[in-house]
Structures are given as structure tokens and as C-alpha cells.
Amino acid sequence: MALLTALLQTAFAHAAEEAGANMAGATAVVEIRSALNTASSSAPSKSNLDARSALSEVSDQFVRDFTSPIADYSQLLQMAPGMFSYSPNGVGLGDNKTTMRGLSDSNSVISFDGIPFNDTNGVSHHAWVFFPSQFTSGAVIDRSPGSAATIGQATYGGSINLLSRDLESQQRTSATGSYGAWNTSLAGLEHETGQFGPNGSSNLLFNLQEMKSDGYQTYNKQKRDAASLKYRYQVSDDTAVTLFSSWLNLTNNTPNIKGVSRANYDMGDYRDLLSGDPASPKYWGFNFYDITTAFNYVGVTTNLGGGWKLEDKAYVYRYWNQQKYNSATAINATSAVDKLNSYLTKGNLLRVSQESPFGVLRTGVWYDYANSFRYQIPSDPRSWVDVSTPNFTERYKTTTVQPYFEYEFHLTPTLRITPGVKYASYKQDFHHLQDNGGAVGPLGGVYNKNTGKITGGAPYVDNSVTYTDTMPSLDVHYQLASNWSIYAQVARGDQIPSTGVFDTPNAKVTTTPNATKSTTSQVGSVYQTEQWNLSADVYHIRLDSPYSSSIDPVTGNPVYFLNGSEISQGVEAEGTVLLGGGFSVYANATVGSTKYDTGKWVAGAPGDTETLGLNYQKNGWNTGLFVKRVGKVYADNGATHEAYNIDPVTLANLFVNYRVKSPMAMVKQAKLQFGVNNLFNNHSIVDIAAAGTKTSSSAAPSQADLLTVLPARSVSMTLIVDF
Numbered sequence: 248m249a250l251l252t253a254l255l256q257t258a259f260a261h262a263a264e265e266a267g268a269n270m271a272g273a274t275a276v277v278e279i280r281s282a283l284n285t286a287s288s289s290a291p292s293k294s295n296l297d298a299r300s301a302l303s304e305v306s307d308q309f310v311r312d313f314t315s316p317i318a319d320y321s322q323l324l325q326m327a328p329g330m331f332s333y334s335p336n337g338v339g340l341g342d343n344k345t346t347m348r349g350l351s352d353s354n355s356v357i358s359f360d361g362i363p364f365n366d367t368n369g370v371s372h373h374a375w376v377f378f379p380s381q382f383t384s385g386a387v388i389d390r391s392p393g394s395a396a397t398i399g400q401a402t403y404g405g406s407i408n409l410l411s412r413d414l415e416s417q418q419r420t421s422a423t424g425s426y427g428a429w430n431t432s433l434a435g436l437e438h439e440t441g442q443f444g445p446n447g448s449s450n451l452l453f454n455l456q457e458m459k460s461d462g463y464q465t466y467n468k469q470k471r472d473a474a475s476l477k478y479r480y481q482v483s484d485d486t487a488v489t490l491f492s493s494w495l496n497l498t499n500n501t502p503n504i505k506g507v508s509r510a511n512y513d514m515g516d517y518r519d520l521l522s523g524d525p526a527s528p529k530y531w532g533f534n535f536y537d538i539t540t541a542f543n544y545v546g547v548t549t550n551l552g553g554g555w556k557l558e559d560k561a562y563v564y565r566y567w568n569q570q571k572y573n574s575a576t577a578i579n580a581t582s583a584v585d586k587l588n589s590y591l592t593k594g595n596l597l598r599v600s601q602e603s604p605f606g607v608l609r610t611g612v613w614y615d616y617a618n619s620f621r622y623q624i625p626s627d628p629r630s631w632v633d634v635s636t637p638n639f640t641e642r643y644k645t646t647t648v649q650p651y652f653e654y655e656f657h658l659t660p661t662l663r664i665t666p667g668v669k670y671a672s673y674k675q676d677f678h679h680l681q682d683n684g685g686a687v688g689p690l691g692g693v694y695n696k697n698t699g700k701i702t703g704g705a706p707y708v709d710n711s712v713t714y715t716d717t718m719p720s721l722d723v724h725y726q727l728a729s730n731w732s733i734y735a736q737v738a739r740g741d742q743i744p745s746t747g748v749f750d751t752p753n754a755k756v757t758t759t760p761n762a763t764k765s766t767t768s769q770v771g772s773v774y775q776t777e778q779w780n781l782s783a784d785v786y787h788i789r790l791d792s793p794y795s796s797s798i799d800p801v802t803g804n805p806v807y808f809l810n811g812s813e814i815s816q817g818v819e820a821e822g823t824v825l826l827g828g829g830f831s832v833y834a835n836a837t838v839g840s841t842k843y844d845t846g847k848w849v850a851g852a853p854g855d856t857e858t859l860g861l862n863y864q865k866n867g868w869n870t871g872l873f874v875k876r877v878g879k880v881y882a883d884n885g886a887t888h889e890a891y892n893i894d895p896v897t898l899a900n901l902f903v904n905y906r907v908k909s910p911m912a913m914v915k916q917a918k919l920q921f922g923v924n925n926l927f928n929n930h931s932i933v934d935i936a937a938a939g940t941k942t943s944s945s946a947a948p949s950q951a952d953l954l955t956v957l958p959a960r961s962v963s964m965t966l967i968v969d970f
Contacts, residue, residue, distance in 0.1 A: 291326045312869050316435070325858075346851055349840075355401055412477060640680040677749055868903075
């Protein structure tokens with residue numbers, strides 16, 4: 248923190264001295280874009296001078312050189328201020344979630360090339376089965392609801408836009424081989440055609456990879472096969488068509504609750520998860536996932552003339568998760584669960600803009616339709632014969648429509664004001680079958696626990712609900728100098744309620760919830776020179792707390808109501824300083840709080856996070872040491888807030904890359920990477936996966952508490968050869 252503070256004070260003092268001289272050249276604002284040099288190009292994460300909110304751009308170089316080849320996309324998000332995630336089975340080997348400004352993964356939009364994707368039963372994301380890091384070229388992270396043009400089902404906390412790989416002008420074929428700790432291996436092939444066809448109008452990039460690992464945790468094996476393709480056709484100088492397609496299949500042996508018992512942790516065993524004994528309820532053969540995903544879009548961009556531009560993307564993506572898992576305490580005819588979570592989502596995103604001397608108009612509409620099928624059925628893990636009555640079985644359809652409009656007024660060459668408004672409509676249609684009480688119940692029938700069957704009652708029940716919301720936004724951007732800008736923003740975000748609203752007897756709800764809302768206010772500044780790339784902001788967010796329910800005394804049906812509100816506020820900064828001789832330093836920090844209006848901390852929200860990185864880039868070498876610290880957080884036990892204290896966590900990663908041009912005939916370049924994750928072999932507890940008892944806490948811990956723990960140090964070697 249002291250280092251970061253000193254850097255910021257020095258930089259902004261220097262900026263103030265330059266401001267007077269630079270104001271005379273305010274019309275040269277655009278020139279700074281071409282003047283940026285190594286300080287910006289070496290930054291693993293940075294803002295930009297056009298930023299209208301708290302923005303960070305994670306570079307393609309960081310993905311290529313400072314993440315493991317087996318990593319998922321969560322690893323490239325670690326660099327931005329206030330963001331972190333953990334992978335207890337090892338990097339890229341588990342379904343981890345990313346926290347931003349103290350808000351969980353489910354509170355934010357994650358999109359790919361601008362197209363939002365998320366689970367349909369509640370806004371959550373699965374990093375281990377969508378877009379391995381090597382399929383991306385970085386990310387743009389907006390730690391706010393964004394402007395009216397920011398679309399998604401959870402703009403409540405912010406948005407993350409993963410970017411597909413850039414196409415290259417020259418042909419290249421790359422072969423990748425990687426091997427590391429826990430028998431982890433990856434083999435990959437990537438081919439870039441370069442420009443081909445009439446006038447070089449076509450370009451194609453495809454990537455194939457297979458990853459295998461025993462994993463850090465006992466018997467938590469993983470196998471991932473994945474492929475992606477990107478094709479671009481330049482129809483004319485004004486029009487281009489882009490096609491993207493990806494596919495991934497993941498199989499593994501992972502239990503439903505993925506924690507290490509406190510009893511084992513206290514004995515120094517940080518990895519005991521599953522057993523090799525077929526007589527044990529924790530036998531690895533009783534626990535597995537088989538997940539397949541696909542993501543496809545076709546996009547058209549065209550210049551219509553007169554300053555008008557159009558961008559349209561039609562897409563379809565699929566998630567199919569067949570999971571089977573057993574109880575950790577018994578083996579019998581109903582101790583396991585046969586579970587399916589699947590959805591097929593189709594949609595279209597149309598954006599239209601028009602630029603004139605007065606400013607820029609932006610308008611468009613997002614349409615998204617998802618068809619989902621989910622069930623959980625008690626089963627026998629020895630035979631996987633299911634009982635006749637499920638815990639629940641449901642089909643539902645979700646239709647989302649979000650039109651938006653904003654206008655960026657160019658009041659002067661240096662002052663821009665952008666008001667906007669977005670309307671959101673979320674319609675859900677449910678079809679629940681009879682169940683044993685896990686969701687809607689037997690629907691008037693009688694459930695016999697001994698036979699596992701239902702007698703009488705309605706076979707199913709249908710329900711429908713629509714949530715609507717209007718979200719305004721306003722931001723002001725002022726260019727103090729050609730290399731220094733400031734902004735202020737006020738924006739409203741929202742989040743669609745979970746489908747669990749209707750998981751109540753007979754699916755009867757007297758009062759349904761509304762979409763939860765947030766209002767963000769923030770001011771910030773971005774400053775860039777040859778040696779400095781700095782940004783800082785101050786933010787205040789008021790958020791609706793999650794819903795609770797009570798029973799209506801007349802109807803006997805649940806009534807949903809807000810618990811109150813949360814306040815997230817703080818200050819954050821990031822910057823890169825060029826030291827010379829090939830060295831640069833990167834640092835970021837966020838200091839603040841995320842609390843309920845009762846004063847209690849929201850689970851998983853730290854009071855501070857810091858990152859410090861040292862980079863050396865010269866003569867074929869590119870070395871990076873990055874240290875991330877996450878301050879103290881709390882974990883809940885049911886409705887009890889702050890039940891557990893989680894001590895600060897420090898995690899360090901080291902990557903050393905060496906490139907050789909034309910090492911032999913037919914080889915354009917070879918890169919050797921040596922990587923170390925968790926350099927200091929830290930086994931910190933980072934969360935509570937499950938409480939051992941209803942009353943366990945840090946003051947009265949239970950040996951049955953299941954803990955989320957950092958994996959041991961892992962080392963990998965990777966060779967990439969370009970032909």
C-alpha cells in the first residue's frame with residue numbers, strides 16, 4: 248500500500264504540473280492514443296483515457312505469458328483491482344468463482360465478445376467449462392453497472408467482457424506441450440491461416456487442446472477436451488462478417504461439496520477429498536461430472552454512411568451438466584443424487600450508432616431466449632438406479648428483452664456528457680412436475696417415503712412471472728490534458744431473481760419479488776505518460792439485499808420481501824511504472840467495505856485487496872512475479888452473519904518465459920515457459936464450503952466443518968513451437 252500510495256502521489260503531482268501546458272493542446276487528445284509506449288504495453292491491467300467508469304483492460308500478453316496454459320478465464324481476471332478467485336484443486340482444475348468489489352460471481356455480467364452468458368436458474372458462471380484462457384485475448388472489466396448500453400441479467404455489480412483471439416495477417420501453426428504438478432498435462436494445436444482468398448478477404452484461426460490431471464485433491468481427476476474457431480470475411484471496406492464457435496467437454500471425479508474437513512486440516516492434511524475404497528461413501532466412483540458446452544455466434548459490422556454504424560450478433564450457446572454424487576456418510580438405495588442442469592440459449596444483440604459533430608448516439612436491443620431442463624433424483628450409487636419420485640423436475644423458459652438509448656453530447660472538444668436509459672423485461676414460464684417435497688411437493692397427492700411413490704394429485708403445475716425495470720445512467724468525461732482525464736458516473740443496475748422463487752409447496756407465491764437493484768456513484772481519473780500508466784477511483788454502491796420470505800397467514804403462500812440494503816464503498820487504484828532496463832512495476836489496491844445496513848459484513852467481502860507485480864522484458868525474456876493479498880473476510884453459517892473469520896490470504900505466482908526466433912529450419916519461434924503457482928506453498932483457509940453444525944463458528948469450530956483451502960505449490964513447464 249505504501250508503495251502504491253507513493254507512486255500515485257508522485258504521478259498525479261507531476262500530472263498537475265503538466266496540465267497547464269497541455270490544456271493549450273487539448274485538441275490533440277487523439278494523439279495520445281498513438282503515443283503510448285512501454286508503460287502501457289507492459290501493463291498486465293490498465294484503464295484508458297476514454298474510460299467513463301472504473302475500467303480495467305487485461306492484456307493479451309498477460310494471458311499468453313503469465314497464466315498457465317491449463318488455466319480457465321478466472322485467472323486472467325485476477326489482475327484487476329478488487330478481484331480474486333481461488334482454485335482448491337489447482338489452477339484450471341475446478342469450478343471457481345470470481346469476486347469483484349466484495350460482490351460474488353452471481354452479482355455481475357460475464358460476456359464473451361459482448362454476448363452475456365450465465366446459468367438460467369440464477370445468474371452464475373462456470374469458469375471451468377467456458378472459454379479456457381488460451382481461447383481468449385484478455386478482458387475488459389467494468390466495476391460498475393456501466394452505461395445504458397451495458398446489457399445482461401446482472402448489471403447489479405459490474406460486467407466482465409472476455410475477448411476472443413485477434414486474427415493475424417500472417418500464417419502460423421503453433422504446437423503446445425505442457426506438463427506439471429499432479430500429473431497435469433496439456434497438448435494443443437493452433438493454426439492461423441493469415442489472410443487468404445480474393446484480396447486477402449478471409450482469415451481463420453482454430454485451436455484444439457486436451458488437458459488431463461490427477462488434481463491436487465485426492466481422486467479429483469480432470470479431463471478436458473476443447474476446440475474453438477474464429478473466421479472473419481471482409482465483404483467490403485465497410486462490411487465484415489465474423490463467425491465464432493467453441494466446444495468443450497469436461498469429465499471429472501468431483502463431489503458436490505468440495506471441502507476438506509477441519510479435522511484433516513488440523514492434522515496437516517490439506518487435500519483429502521475422495522477415497523479409493525469402494526466400500527466408502529466418499530468413493531471417487533460415486534462422484535463425477537460430465538459437462539458439455541458450446542458457444543456460437545455470427546456477427547456483422549457495417550458502416551452505413553453518414554456516421555451511422557451497425558453491429559448485429561446472432562448467437563446460440565448450450566450447457567449440459569450431468570452430475571452424479573453420493574452422500575459423504577452412507578451407501579444405500581437413495582444416498583446418491585442423479586442430477587441434470589441443462590439449457591439452450593438463443594438470442595440477438597443489435598447495436599446502432601451515429602456519430603456527428605454534436606456527439607454520438609447509441610441505441611439497440613438485446614433479445615435472449617433460454618429453454619432449461621433440470622432435475623435431481625435420489626439414486627443408488629452402486630447401480631445408479633433412480634427412485635420413481637424426484638427431489639424436483641422442472642422445465643422453464645426465460646425471455647429477456649433489453650432495449651437501450653444513450654447520447655454522448657460533445658459539449659466542447661474536452662467535455663462529454665452521456666445520459667442514457669435502459670428498459671429490462673424478464674419473463675419466466677415454469678413447468679414443475681410432482682416431487683417428494685424438494686421443490687413444489689406432490690401437488691395435492693400423498694408421498695410415501697417407504698415406497699418412494701406419489702398417490703394422486705396433479706401431475707404438474709404451471710406458473711409464469713415477469714420482472715421489469717428501468718435503469719438510467721449518466722456520466723461526465725473531461726479531458727484535463729492530452730494524457731489526463733477524469734470522469735464521474737451515476738448508474739443503476741439490476742439482477743434477475745433466482746428461479747427458486749417457485750420452489751415452494753404447490754408453487755404458490757402470494758407476492759413475487761422484484762429484480763434486485765443497485766445504484767453506483769463514482770469518480771475517477773486516468774493518467775498516462777511514457778513511464779506511467781495510472782488510474783484511481785472512489786465509489787459508493789447502494790444495493791438491495793437478497794430476498795427472504797414469510798408465509799401469508801390467509802393464503803399460506805410465501806410472500807417475498809427484501810432483507811434491507813447493502814452498502815459497498817471504497818477507493819481503488821492501479822498503475823504500471825516503467826523503471827528502465829526492461830523492468831516495470833505493476834500495483835493495484837482496493838480499500839473499502841461491503842456491509843449490510845445492520846453493520847454486518849457481507850460474506851466473502853474483504854476490507855482490502857492488493858496486488859504487486861515485477862516484470863522484466865528484454866532480449867527474449869519475459870518474467871513476471873505477481874503477489875496478490877486478500878484481506879480478512881467473513882463467512883456465514885446459514886442466517887448467521889460473520890460466523891467465521893477468514894484470515895488474510897497471500898498468493899504469489901511466478902512465470903519465466905524465453906523466446907527464441909528461428910531456432911531451426913521450418914521453426915519461426917519457440918517459447919519455453921516455467922511457471923509456479925502458489926510460490927510460497929501457502930495452505931490458507933479461504934472459505935467455508937459447508938458448516939459442520941448449525942452453530943459452528945470460529946468461536947466454536949466443528950471438526951466436521953468443510954474448508955476451502957489453497958492447493959500446494961505447483962510447477963509446470965511449457966513449450967510452444969511456431970511453424
